[in-house]
Amino acid sequence: MKDVFIEKLKNSYSNTFEKELIEEIIKVGHFEKIYKDKLLIDIDDDLTHVPIIIDGVVKIVRKNEEGNELSLYYLEKGDTCSISFANCINRRKSIFRGTAEMDVEAVFIPVEYIDQWLVKYKSFRHFIIDSYHFRLLEMVDSIDNLAFLKLEERLLKYLQEKIKISNNKTIEITHQELALDLNSSRTVISRILKHLENQGKVKMQRNKLQVI
DNA sequence: ACATTAAGTGATT
């Protein structure tokens, strides 16, 4: 099992990381498979490890006191939760929730290595800074969407994003779940979907959606 | 056949 992980890690990261760094990752990281819908990290959790994603997709969600949710972005192969790095260095708690959108394979690095790797490995520094940059861009994109797009457009974007990461035009989701992710209400989502269906942009079945 | 859950609708704010 672990050998398969190591193979995949090498395949995905040998261009990004130095050989020695990969060796260190294999030595100190624990490899884990997280099944769909399982929680990786919750808001206020202590960050003891930093995940490096080898396969699968993680959904990052923000939640407020009233339990309102908003999905922010996805992490895929080659990504890491760069936000968690700052948290590691100054020992803060997580500000996001991450769940497995689909089965995820990841290596978890104990935080104590992060600091020294940043100093020791150029590739690691670049990886982190790149990742930060990318995440920032995605956040700005999220803010733009929130501020400037109507719910109908946001919903469409959400669906497109979703089919992109899953490579499947059919999405298994209820109107209720969509409403949660977009911080809206079920009835409104139902109406908008009806509208999109009339325009021929989607097709609806119970618990399922087909994007055209 | 019945209960449960998802989705649709009209009125109101």
Next chain:
DNA sequence: AATCACTTAATGT
């Protein structure tokens, strides 16, 4: 665009 109150339809047992 949200909420309420209610209906209708699909699904599991």
